[in-house]
Amino acid sequence: xxxxxxxxxxxxxxxxxxxxxxxxxxxxxxxxxxxxxxxxxxxxxxxxxxxxxxxxxxxxxxxxxxxxxxxxxxxxxxxxxxxxxxxxxxxxxxxxxxxxxxxxxxxxxxxxxxxxxxxxxx
Amino acid sequence: xxxxxxxxxxxxxxxxxxxxxxxxxxxxxxxxxxxxxxxxxxxxxxxxxxxxxxxxxxxxxxxxxxxxxxxxxxxxxxxxxxxxxxxxxxxxxxxxxxxxxxxxxxxxxxxxxxxxxxxxxxxxxxxxxxxxxxxxxxxxxxxxxxxxxxxxxxxxxxxxxxxxxxxxxxxxxxxxxxxxxxxxxxxxxxxxxxxxxxxxxxxxxxxxxxxxxxxxxxxxxxxxxxxxxxxxxxxxxxxxxxxxxxxxxxxxxxxxxxxxxxxxxxxxxxxxxxxxxxxxxxxxxxxxxxxxxxxxxxxxxxxxxxxxxxxxxxxxxxxxxxxxxxxxxxxxxxxxxxxxxxxxxxxxxxxxxxxxxxxxxxxxxxxxxxxxxxxxxxxxxxxxxxxxxxxxxxxxxxxxxxxxxxxxxxxxxxxxxxxxxxxxxxxxxxxxxxxxxxxxxxxxxxxxxxxxxxxxxxxxxxxxxxxxxxxxxxxxxxxxxxxxxxxxxxxxxxxxxxxxxxxxxxxxxxxxxxxxxxxxxxxxxxxxxxxxxxxxxxxxxxxxxxxxxxxxxxxxxxxxxxxxxxxxxxxxxxxxxxxxxxxxxxxxxxxxxxxxxxxxxxxxxxxxxxxxxxxxxxxxxxxxxxxxxxxxxxxxxxxxxxxxxxxxxxxxxxxxxxxxxxxxxxxxxxxxxxxxxxxxxxxxxxxxxxxxxxxxxxxxxxxxxxxxxxxxxxxxxxxxxxxxxxxxxxxxxxxxxxxxxxxxxxx
Ligand SMILES: [Cu+2]
Numbered sequence: 001x002x003x004x005x006x007x008x009x010x011x012x013x014x015x016x017x018x019x020x021x022x023x024x025x026x027x028x029x030x031x032x033x034x035x036x037x038x039x040x041x042x043x044x045x046x047x048x049x050x051x052x053x054x055x056x057x058x059x060x061x062x063x064x065x066x067x068x069x070x071x072x073x074x075x076x077x078x079x080x081x082x083x084x085x086x087x088x089x090x091x092x093x094x095x096x097x098x099x100x101x102x103x104x105x106x107x108x109x110x111x112x113x114x115x116x117x118x119x120x121x122x
Numbered sequence: 123x124x125x126x127x128x129x130x131x132x133x134x135x136x137x138x139x140x141x142x143x144x145x146x147x148x149x150x151x152x153x154x155x156x157x158x159x160x161x162x163x164x165x166x167x168x169x170x171x172x173x174x175x176x177x178x179x180x181x182x183x184x185x186x187x188x189x190x191x192x193x194x195x196x197x198x199x200x201x202x203x204x205x206x207x208x209x210x211x212x213x214x215x216x217x218x219x220x221x222x223x224x225x226x227x228x229x230x231x232x233x234x235x236x237x238x239x240x241x242x243x244x245x246x247x248x249x250x251x252x253x254x255x256x257x258x259x260x261x262x263x264x265x266x267x268x269x270x271x272x273x274x275x276x277x278x279x280x281x282x283x284x285x286x287x288x289x290x291x292x293x294x295x296x297x298x299x300x301x302x303x304x305x306x307x308x309x310x311x312x313x314x315x316x317x318x319x320x321x322x323x324x325x326x327x328x329x330x331x332x333x334x335x336x337x338x339x340x341x342x343x344x345x346x347x348x349x350x351x352x353x354x355x356x357x358x359x360x361x362x363x364x365x366x367x368x369x370x371x372x373x374x375x376x377x378x379x380x381x382x383x384x385x386x387x388x389x390x391x392x393x394x395x396x397x398x399x400x401x402x403x404x405x406x407x408x409x410x411x412x413x414x415x416x417x418x419x420x421x422x423x424x425x426x427x428x429x430x431x432x433x434x435x436x437x438x439x440x441x442x443x444x445x446x447x448x449x450x451x452x453x454x455x456x457x458x459x460x461x462x463x464x465x466x467x468x469x470x471x472x473x474x475x476x477x478x479x480x481x482x483x484x485x486x487x488x489x490x491x492x493x494x495x496x497x498x499x500x501x502x503x504x505x506x507x508x509x510x511x512x513x514x515x516x517x518x519x520x521x522x523x524x525x526x527x528x529x530x531x532x533x534x535x536x537x538x539x540x541x542x543x544x545x546x547x548x549x550x551x552x553x554x555x556x557x558x559x560x561x562x563x564x565x566x567x568x569x570x571x572x573x574x575x576x577x578x579x580x581x582x583x584x585x586x587x588x589x590x591x592x593x594x595x596x597x598x599x600x601x602x603x604x605x606x607x608x609x610x611x612x613x614x615x616x617x618x619x620x621x622x623x624x625x626x627x628x629x630x631x632x633x634x635x636x637x638x639x640x641x642x643x644x645x646x647x648x649x650x651x652x653x654x655x656x657x658x659x660x661x662x663x664x665x666x667x668x669x670x671x672x673x674x675x676x677x678x679x680x681x682x683x684x685x686x687x688x689x690x691x692x693x694x695x696x697x698x699x700x701x702x703x704x705x706x707x708x709x710x711x712x713x714x715x716x717x718x719x720x721x722x723x724x725x726x727x728x729x730x731x732x733x734x735x736x737x738x739x740x741x742x743x744x745x746x747x748x749x750x751x752x753x754x755x756x757x758x759x760x761x762x763x764x765x766x767x768x769x770x771x772x773x774x775x776x777x778x779x780x781x782x783x784x785x786x787x788x789x790x791x792x793x794x795x796x797x798x799x800x801x802x803x804x805x806x807x808x809x810x811x812x813x814x815x816x817x818x819x820x821x822x823x824x825x826x827x828x829x830x831x832x833x834x835x836x837x838x839x840x841x842x843x844x845x846x847x848x849x850x851x852x853x854x855x856x857x858x859x860x861x862x863x864x865x866x867x868x869x
Contacts, residue, residue: 003490010486014479021281021475046273046284070213071269071333072340073285073514076457076521083540085457089202090209092135093168111457112517113470114284 041117043067043074043088048108048117057103057121064093074115079108132178134170136163137191144190151188155180200351210337217334220266224327227262231255231320232840242315243307252304252317259297259319267293267326283474285512289329291478292508293322296839299501313495318505318839325509325843332847339854342861343522346529347456350449353405353424358389361433371439378436382427390423391438391445399430406445407786408535408795451537451784455528460541462804463520466811473513477822481507484826492827499827502836506825510842515817515849519810522857527803530863535786536796543782546766547749547800550700552741553793554760556734556752557706560770560790561716562682566595568602569663569683572654573676580676582608584635584668586628590616595664596624598680623666634669635678641667646674662715682708684716691790692720694866698797700749703741705734705760734760751793768793795865802863810853817849 042049043065055061067074067088077096078085086096098119106119136148145163148170152161157176164171170192172181178194185192234240243252263271271294273286300317307315360369361379374380374390382388384399400412403425412428415421421434424445440446459467485504492499524541531538538544558564573580585603588596589610603610613626613633622643623636634644641648646669648655655665655677663679692702703724706713713727726737734752738760741748750757750764761767761781769781770788785792825837 006489007486010482010489014482017475017478017482020278021283045269045276046286047277047280047282049280051280051282069273070209070216072210072337078457078459080459083454083458085454087453087457089206093137109471111521112285112514113467114286114514114517116282116471 040064040066040093043077043115044069046114048115051117052120053117054120054122055098058100060100061098063096063098065096066093067091073112074110076111077108077115078111079106079119081106132172132176132181132194134172134178134181134185134192134194136168136170136185137193139163139168139190147188148185148190151184152181155184200354200356203348203351207341210341214334214337217330217337221327221330221334224262224266224323224330226327227258228320228323228327228840231259232324235320242312243303243317244312244315249304249307252300252319255319256297256301256304256317259300259323262323262326263293263297266330270326270329283478285474285514287474288477288508288512289325292505292839292842293325295501295508296325296505297322310497311495314497316495316498318501321505321839321843324840328840328843328847332851335847335851336854339851339858340522342858343525343854344456344529345861346526346532347449347452350424350445350452350532353387353445355387355389355423359383374436374439376436376439380434380436382432382434384427384429384431386427388421388423388425388427388434390436391443392421392434392436394419394421394432394434396433397431399432400428402426402428406448406535408533408792409787409789448532448537451539452528452532455538455540455544456525457521458524458540458542460520460524460545460804460807462545462807462811463541466516466519466814470513470517473511473516473818477508477511477513480511480822480826488827499836502839503825503827505839506837506842507822509839510821510825510837510846511818512846512849513814513818514846515814515853516811518850518853519814520807522854523803523806523810523860526857526860527799527806527863530860531796531799534792534795534799534865536792536799537784537786538796538800539782539784543766544800544803546747547783547797548804549747550749550766550797551746552703553695553700553749553751554703554705554734554738554741554764555722555790556750556757557704557708557713557716558682559753559788560685560751561688561704561720562684564682564788566598566664566680566682568598568678569681570658570679571602571676572651572678573668575675577676578606578608580668580670581606581678582610583628583631583633583670584678586610587613587616587624587626587633587635589613591618591624595666595680599678631671635666637666641669641674644669644672646672648674651677659711660715662712662719664712681712684719685789687789687791689720690867691794692722694794695790695797696721698794698801700797703737705729705737707731731756732759735763738763749793751790753788768796791865791867795867798865799863803860806857806860810856813856814849814853817845821845821849 039053041063065077065086065088067090070090074088076085076087082099082101084096084098086094088094101121103121106121107116108119109116148163149161152158152170152172155176157174158172159174162171170185182192243249270286270289273284274290277284277287296318300319303310303315303317354371356371357368358371358374359366359381360374361381366381371389379395380389380392394415394417396417398416401415401421402412403422404410406422406425415432422445423443481504484507485500488503489496489500524544527544528538555561571577571581581603585600585608588599590613611628613628616626618624619636619640622640623634625634634640648667651667651674658665658679663681665677665679667674668676668678695702702722703726704713704717704722705726707729708727710727713725717725734757738748738750747765749766749768750760751768751770752761753770761769766783767781768783768785770785770792783796785796825842827836830836
């Protein structure tokens with residue numbers, strides 16, 4: 001009886017992992033900035049908040065990264081496809097200039113790929 | 123406007139400001155502070171500028187009372203760095219303390235288990251004793267490992283999984299299971315009443331220790347930028363109202379006149395107005411020999427004035443100086459991605475959920491098929507797999523090496539634009555080199571003067587004639603005459619005959635200087651001179667005949683001399699396996715002569731600037747990876763077309779922005795340095811990737827227990843924790859070995 005229970009729990013947990021990380025609801029913490037470019041992104045506890053950013057394509061923008069995580073993992077933010085990177089100061093706003101770019105999805109992350117986010121230009 | 127307002131404002135960084143309403147509130151509040159003459163908020167960069175003589179503290183207090191936050195803005199990057207370093211130090215010490223506390227709890231518990239082997243819960247006394255230990259361990263988890271748990275929770279809510287997730291899950295599982303054992307031991311089979319509190323504490327301690335050591339090792343990887351920042355002076359001696367005053371560097375303005383004394387650093391970019399000196403530019407260019415500077419020459423911030431006093435005009439200040447641009451570029455390149463890392467990036471992106479699944483599957487396998495005690499084995503396997511599988515090392519493998527490699531390049535005057543350029547530089551087949559300025563010095567010089575009489579007198583005559591001409595060859599002749607201190611006269615009836623030469627009257631005699639055609643046209647016989655001229659032409663020189671009053675008096679040869687270091691550099695490049703082809707707009711004769719002297723096989727001569735791009739494209743069509751070396755301005759299309767464009771002798775800002783690799787000195791040695799550096803870096807990256815990959819591919823199966831049938835033992839979660847702490851440390855340390863890279867030229 002107990003054995004069956006443990007197995008069921010195990011399989012359910014595997015399914016839960018698959019569902020939560022891959023199939024589950026797409027992240028909804030996006031923010032669009034219609035007119036101002038002053039969007040602040042909090043860098044804390046392993047996540048960018050918001051981690052999905054919508055910006056109009058075809059013009060430059062400025063993102064404010066506010067890093068509160070002292071671990072070196074979060075020290076840099078990279079937008080590899082845009083060739084943009086910035087070293088984030090601790091407990092301060094760091095301005096990151098986003099150049100004009102084609103509409104599309106541009107992932108951004110920390111050096112270790114622990115912090116991950118997506119910039120959507122549309 | 124009062125006098126005070128004109129002086130520089132004190133600038134604060136604001137927080138919590140969102141709208142125009144806030145601006146008003148803050149400005150009004152600050153203006154009431156004694157000594158403030160004006161206060162202005164800039165909403166877009168969230169700063170507050172305060173004019174007047176007020177204390178910074180009282181301004182901050184005023185902003186705070188209005189409901190916002192403010193702090194003094196550090197203007198200089200170096201101060202920011204210092205602050206950052208201090209914060210890093212603080213974090214380092216904090217991690218060390220966490221680690222010490224966690225290990226302080228974990229090690230005695232582990233020792234107890236090893237010595238007495240009494241880690242099971244069977245009696246109420248044991249229940250009580252281990253319950254207390256469990257609570258102590260909980261304190262460790264909260265105080266030393268709390269950041270892992272909060273990070274894991276937050277990431278989880280974002281459908282994200284990180285290293286924190288793995289650590290929190292691993293230690294959390296071990297603790298929870300142990301607590302269940304303590305609370306309800308009778309529900310579990312006797313063999314599984316084992317507690318793992320020591321594992322939780324030890325894992326937290328080891329990982330914190332690993333992170334602390336990593337922070338320290340990382341500090342060294344960014345040493346290059348720090349070194350560049352230190353080149354920036356903090357003050358400058360500026361001429362104001364006829365007096366020399368020391369001003370902070372931020373207050374120097376474009377157009378100011380500055381003075382540097384011997385032994386001082388040049389504070390900003392500028393042009394020499396007065397004085398002569400030798401300037402050591404090696405810190406920017408890697409060029410070991412100091413450069414002579416006199417009126418009209420340009421100076422770069424951060425270089426060292428050696429022996430003379432110079433008065434100069436500031437042309438570029440602040441972030442416009444070349445040094446600032448270099449720092450910016452290095453910082454950008456340091457954090458860029460290398461194409462080789464794509465796969466590792468993808469893997470580490472989805473790795474954590476995959477590991478969670480692997481851990482669960484392995485646990486179930488052990489539970490269903492494994493030997494007794496199955497529950498205990500299941501737990502050990504689950505915890506060990508979770509802990510050992512952190513993909514940090516994989517994620518760090520490339521950025522750390524790129525960081526050190528790019529920084530090292532800057533030290534040798536090699537500015538790499540991004541990781542891609544770094545990777546491509548190490549697999550080039552052909553190097554296409556623009557002759558002028560790279561293989562040769564770029565300015566023609568008078569090499570031979572043969573005459574049947576006084577050759578100085580002949581030189582004086584032709585130089586006088588050429589004074590008015592703007593031809594580069596003319597400049598070489600005039601310079602040679604100046605060097606010999608010959609007194610020149612102004613020519614009368616000067617005439618430039620297109621594609622032939624020049625003529626004019628000097629002191630009553632008619633002087634002609636030009637090629638064979640000119641002499642034929644004027645019916646002057648070349649006699650024995652033509653043989654001598656042919657010999658010189660064969661050696662790659664441009665030969666001109668000089669005639670005075672209708673009679674040939676001698677020949678003058680001009681050539682663009684080969685750079686002293688070109689030969690050695692080409693040998694180095696050939697040793698690196700690169701084939702070299704030369705491009706030039708010059709005629710075949712002189713091009714071939716240079717190529718022969720340097721041992722270059724293939725020459726493309728008599729090219730128009732637009733032909734160069736075509737040649738690069740043609741080589742690429744044959745499947746070769748082409749590097750192009752040029753001076754950045756007229757070669758721009760070819761540089762852009764090539765797989766790697768090396769802009770050489772980059773005084774120009776355009777080149778810094780557009781080339782893949784910018785070489786600060788006009789020598790091919792720079793290209794060889796760049797190639798050697800890129801190979802060393804890529805080699806280092808591969809080592810890192812291999813190490814990280816091996817670590818994960820071997821670590822996970824071992825943790826999952828594949829060795830159990832052979833060894834009869836499972837990997838302890840504590841060992842897994844130690845291995846995990848070591849993995850990223852190994853990668854960071856290996857990347858740091860690149861700091862000892864030296865190009866073969868300097869060895
Ligand atoms: Cu990490």
